[in-house]
Every structure is written in C-alpha cells, then in structure tokens.
Amino acid sequence: MSINATLIGQMITFMLLVWFTMKYIWPPLIDALEERKKKIAEGLAAAERGQSDMRLAEKRAQGVIKEAKSQAADIVGMAQKRASEIVEDSKGDARTEGDRLVAAAQAEIEHEVQQVRDGLRQEVSELALAAAEQILQKEVDRQVHAEVIKSVSDRLGKS
Amino acid sequence: MATEAHDTGGASGYIVHHLTPLSTGEGFWTVHLDTLFFSGFLGAFFLFWFHLAASRATSGVPGGLQNFAEMLVEFVDTQVKDSFHGKSALIAPLALTIFVWVFLMNFMDLFPVDLLPWLGSMMGLEYLRVVPTTDLNATFAMSISVFILIIFYSIKIKGVIGFGKELAFQPFGPWLLPFNLLLKVVEEIAKPISLGLRLFGNLYAGELIFMLIALLPWWGQWLLSFPWALFHILIITLQAFIFMVLTIVYLSMAHEDH
Numbered sequence: 001m002s003i004n005a006t007l008i009g010q011m012i013t014f015m016l017l018v019w020f021t022m023k024y025i026w027p028p029l030i031d032a033l034e035e036r037k038k039k040i041a042e043g044l045a046a047a048e049r050g051q052s053d054m055r056l057a058e059k060r061a062q063g064v065i066k067e068a069k070s071q072a073a074d075i076v077g078m079a080q081k082r083a084s085e086i087v088e089d090s091k092g093d094a095r096t097e098g099d100r101l102v103a104a105a106q107a108e109i110e111h112e113v114q115q116v117r118d119g120l121r122q123e124v125s126e127l128a129l130a131a132a133e134q135i136l137q138k139e140v141d142r143q144v145h146a147e148v149i150k151s152v153s154d155r156l157g158k159s
Numbered sequence: 160m161a162t163e164a165h166d167t168g169g170a171s172g173y174i175v176h177h178l179t180p181l182s183t184g185e186g187f188w189t190v191h192l193d194t195l196f197f198s199g200f201l202g203a204f205f206l207f208w209f210h211l212a213a214s215r216a217t218s219g220v221p222g223g224l225q226n227f228a229e230m231l232v233e234f235v236d237t238q239v240k241d242s243f244h245g246k247s248a249l250i251a252p253l254a255l256t257i258f259v260w261v262f263l264m265n266f267m268d269l270f271p272v273d274l275l276p277w278l279g280s281m282m283g284l285e286y287l288r289v290v291p292t293t294d295l296n297a298t299f300a301m302s303i304s305v306f307i308l309i310i311f312y313s314i315k316i317k318g319v320i321g322f323g324k325e326l327a328f329q330p331f332g333p334w335l336l337p338f339n340l341l342l343k344v345v346e347e348i349a350k351p352i353s354l355g356l357r358l359f360g361n362l363y364a365g366e367l368i369f370m371l372i373a374l375l376p377w378w379g380q381w382l383l384s385f386p387w388a389l390f391h392i393l394i395i396t397l398q399a400f401i402f403m404v405l406t407i408v409y410l411s412m413a414h415e416d417h
Contacts, residue, residue, distance in 0.1 A: 009296075010195070
C-alpha cells in the first residue's frame, strides 16, 4: 500500500468532479426543487383562498336568501292585508247598495201609494159629484158650484 | 506490493495477485492505472446521469431520472442544512459528489471478485484491482482535498490570525500554548487521516473477505458470499454516507468562529 502519484491523479479527478457538480449539476436540480416547493406553496395558498372565498360567498348567499325570505313574507302580508281590505270594501259597497235599493223600493212604494190615493180621491170626488148630481139635478150648476166642489175635493185630499 | 509473492501460487498468491494494482512507473511516480481508470469512469458515469437529469430538470412533474437525482440532492441538502448553518455554494455539491462517487466506487466491490480481473486478463492486463476505494491513494486524495478545503475555509472565515489564535489558545488558554498547538495540530491532521483510512480499511477488509470466500470450494461459496454481499450493500452505503457527513461536519467546524 504505497502512496504515490496516483494520489495526485485522484485529487485532480476529484476536483474536476466537484467543480462540474458545483457548476452544472447542483444548481439546476436544487432550483427545480425550490421552484416546485414554491409552486406547491402557492397552490396550497390558492386553495386556501378559494375555500375562504367560497365560505364568504356562502355567507353572502345566506344573507340574500334571508332577505328574500323576509321580503316575500312582507309581500304576502301586504297582499293579505290588501285582500282583507278589498273584502271589507266590497262588503261596505254591498251594504250601501242594498240600502240604496231598499230606499229606492220604499220610495217607489210610497209613490205608488200616493198615486193610488190620488186616484181613489179622484174617484171618490167624482162619485160624490155624480151622487150629488143625481140628487140635486138641476139645482146644481157645475160652473156656479165649482168652487164648492173644489173645496170639498181638497178636504178629501187632505184627509 | 510484494511482487514476488504471487509467483508462489496457492491461497496467498491468489490474494496478493488480486490486491496488486495495475501500475506503471517507478517509485513515487508509480501510477495505479486501474484506480485512475475505474474512479474516472465512475465519476464520468455519475456526471453523465446527473447532468442529464439536471439539464432536463423541471419544476413540473419530474421523470424517473430526475426524481432519483432530486431524491439524492434533497437527501444531501438535508444533511448539509442539518449541520452547516452558513451559506456556501461549495459544500452541498461537494457532499453530493463525495456521496455518489464513493458509493459507486464502493459498489465495484459487489461485482464478483474474479469477473473483471478475468476479463482484464483476456485483454492482456496482468493485474486489475477494480475497487478504487481499496487504494489508499483514492481515499486519501479525497480526504486530503477535504483537508485543504478545511484549512482554506478556516483561514478565509477567521483570517490567518484568527485561525492561528484558535490553534494556539484553545482549548486551554494562552498559558498552555505549546500544548494547545500540539493538540490542535494533531486534531486537524487526524481528520484527513481518519477519513481516508476509515473508508480504505472498510473496503479493503470487505474485498479481502470476498477473496477469502472465493477460495472456498465452489459449492460452498454462496453460503458465505451471499450474506456478506447483502451486508456489504449496507457497508458501502454507510461508508459513503459517513465520508459525506464527516466532510460536512469538518467544513462547518472550519466555518464556525469561536
């Protein structure tokens, strides 16, 4: 086991190997590793961000849904109120219409009663005049006694 | 190596033959061609695949190769971040290189001990030692490089004076200066030596055991070689890991200012 010039040759070989590794092998590989590490970290961060975004969106969506629900409830309440109002209105309308109809009917009835009464009065006075004519015959002059007859007829009308 | 030993044949001849490197040159200028070739080849193998993965690297969905490379890169990066708290463009790539390269060199141990030398002998190579980390030159080349980096960073971060102070005044204060200096120097020197010897010793011993198993009769070899190979998978990974972690720790110690 002798130390000899092989040592020098081996040292040169070794230094060349180390130099080449340092220059051409180590940097690209370690760079690739670092870059991949960075990429993975970025990917994880992006995923995290996406998740938090999703949570936010979910929260917002829930808010929107809640608002929509309360609005819908308001609308339904308003509609119900409006419906009951309409019902109340039409009830009132119907009542006034009924009253009006009843009043008109009563007016009609009174009018008829009046007419019948007038007719009756006319007939009675004519009957009385006819009877008086029959009784008095010549003594009664229609033109002379018209005043009397009228007053009688008025009295009849008043009663 | 005792070059005459392999001529004697027999068990020791077989082992010595296997432990003799294919070399050229004389004295200090001997060069172990097999160590240089296999370590260079495995280093190129490592660079080729990792460079392929790195050039196609994407931050999107990774393919199989990129996935594998990234797994190792992330593993090494975790180790570095665990013990080293400064910023350095060198330490992590250095650790990755050490881990993969040492692992690959150790892995040569798991090829059948006779396969590659046999192929080599067919190509006319008398000796072939296929595991570069069983060569002290390979392990010390790395540990000494790491040691140089330790000294370099110690001086760069703390300055010559700061580093000198640390060597002279710790751990016992200025009154025991020579003692401190001795202790510190031994401590520093022990780092590369222990790094290099630990890896070498483990792999050398492992290889030796494979050779001893190969000396058994053919019908009995699997009984030992199979469990030892399984165990060795653990050892080679562990040794690569230990070398890497200790490198990181030593360099982060060099970065720490007391």
